[in-house]
Amino acid sequence: xxxxxxxxxxxxxxxxxxxxxxxxxxxxxxxxxxxxxxxxxxxxxxxxxxxxxxxxxxxxxxxxxxxxxxxxxxxxxxxxxxxxxxxxxxxxxxxxxxxxxxxxxxxxxxxxxxxxxxxxxxxxxxxxxxxxxxxxxxxxxxxxxxxxxxxxxxxxxxxxxxxxxxxxxxxxxxxxxxxxxxxxxxxxxxxxxxxxxxxxxxxxxxxxxxxxxxxxxxxxxxxxxxxxxxxxxxxxxxxxxxxxxxxxxxxxxxxxxxxxxxxxxxxxxxxxxxxxxxxxxxxxxxxxxxxxxxxxxxxxxxxxxxxxxxxxxxxxxxxxxxxxxxxxxxxxxxxxxxxxxxxxxxxxxxxxxxxxxxxxxxxxxxxxxxxxxxxxxxxxxxxxxxxxxxxxxxxxxxxxxxxxxxxxxxxxxxxxxxxxxxxxxxxxxxxxxxxxxxxxxxxxxxxxxxxxxxxxxxxxxxxxxxxxxxxxxxxxxxxxxxxxxxxxxxxxxxxxxxxxx
Numbered sequence: 179x180x181x182x183x184x185x186x187x188x189x190x191x192x193x194x195x196x197x198x199x200x201x202x203x204x205x206x207x208x209x210x211x212x213x214x215x216x217x218x219x220x221x222x223x224x225x226x227x228x229x230x231x232x233x234x235x236x237x238x239x240x241x242x243x244x245x246x247x248x249x250x251x252x253x254x255x256x257x258x259x260x261x262x263x264x265x266x267x268x269x270x271x272x273x274x275x276x277x278x279x280x281x282x283x284x285x286x287x288x289x290x291x292x293x294x295x296x297x298x299x300x301x302x303x304x305x306x307x308x309x310x311x312x313x314x315x316x317x318x319x320x321x322x323x324x325x326x327x328x329x330x331x332x333x334x335x336x337x338x339x340x341x342x343x344x345x346x347x348x349x350x351x352x353x354x355x356x357x358x359x360x361x362x363x364x365x366x367x368x369x370x371x372x373x374x375x376x377x378x379x380x381x382x383x384x385x386x387x388x389x390x391x392x393x394x395x396x397x398x399x400x401x402x403x404x405x406x407x408x409x410x411x412x413x414x415x416x417x418x419x420x421x422x423x424x425x426x427x428x429x430x431x432x433x434x435x436x437x438x439x440x441x442x443x444x445x446x447x448x449x450x451x452x453x454x455x456x457x458x459x460x461x462x463x464x465x466x467x468x469x470x471x472x473x474x475x476x477x478x479x480x481x482x483x484x485x486x487x488x489x490x491x492x493x494x495x496x497x498x499x500x501x502x503x504x505x506x507x508x509x510x511x512x513x514x515x516x517x518x519x520x521x522x523x524x525x526x527x528x529x530x531x532x533x534x535x536x537x538x539x540x541x542x543x544x545x546x547x548x549x550x551x552x553x554x555x556x557x558x559x560x561x562x563x564x565x566x567x568x569x570x571x572x573x574x575x576x577x578x579x580x581x582x583x584x585x586x587x588x589x590x591x592x593x594x595x596x597x598x599x600x601x602x603x604x605x606x607x608x609x610x611x612x613x614x615x616x617x618x619x620x621x622x623x624x625x626x627x628x629x630x631x632x633x634x635x636x637x638x639x640x641x642x643x644x645x646x647x648x649x650x651x652x653x654x655x656x657x658x659x660x661x662x663x664x665x666x667x668x669x670x671x672x673x674x675x676x677x678x679x
Contacts, residue, residue, distance in 0.1 A: 229380035234323040236373030250507035253295030262596035268292035276550040278646035283460030300371040313361035314430035320419035326388040353390040358429035385411040389418040395434035412488035417474035440475040462560035464577035469588035480600030542597030545608035559622035562661040583614035
């Protein structure tokens, strides 16, 4: 038998090449589809019916964009509940009574609930017990799509050609006047919750920034927000409100503390530069910062931001109805829509994905709980020093450590998602919070010892919301319980110092 003169490939090799080709074609098809989806979304899409550039009623946009509007109206649902989030009502003070102690002396010790869906933004700001006759108009800023309209109307007097100016230009011009008013001055102007006008240009539906504070924050860093990509805009429209902010100056100008950066240490430096404090703590006397909801800042340090995954990719994923693909405006937890949100990238089962997310969040929650416990005790340790007659110079380092520790804890606690947006950064900050609060307690023990007290501090019972609020009110009223066991302060403060009363 003669040998074959040419090599004959085996049959399975042909099938392997065929299969590999199919996989490659499929992958290229997915890539092409993704590119075209992004291009489709970014292109100008003029409405069928003209919409005013000041139209704050989202229902007026519905004829042009019925699917998006119908899905957005689903944010009225209050039954969604995940392990650490959702839209169902959650009383943070009931769940974590330490919050009452941590926010002693400010309104968050009285009322602090998980935010409901966007549908309720306007209603909830009008009804919260945190509202008072002195509340500035600045508090309207992220609660109504009427805000950019009112700002624009105020700004028309400051621009040469108001008819030709964009809503953004007019809002920038009128923002200072808006902030300078009282909250109730605009009661008759605010009719609609946040909606289409806040994020879209009505004539093209392109994403746009309507809130001046974010534009000014970029400018303070030497950046131009108009230079960002469309994908970045899919997060920045959310960052108009889901950020840390504060009110500065006599007219309560809305400011994002980003001059040094968006990490908590950099924000802290900004606040220290201006000598700013949101309030003086009723128990410890520390000058405190209340983090609002730094969702964008925390997200910016996480893996999803690194991979250029936007807020909308997870919270507003694509949806198909009647053969048409569109962005789902039912803004909700990705865990309530795993198939369209998480499984686009993560090829695990829905149960596996939820289990993984909950494991990460539970670890962060454990760190949060430790920080809350030690911070609450640190406030009482400082109060014991005040009770014993400690001087300003003795109290200042303790109060400063408490301020720094709580800022880091609240950077994590006030953000949505129980740390999931950046688990590593969350754990780093909670560890720092525990360490700083621990140092504050050590320093307080030293002060007490110098004044002759070496027994344990008598901590009041704050194990429930009601008990914690009773303790808070006593400190607010200037009638705090004694924290020293059978001790009468007799030691004098250091020479040249005065005791704190």
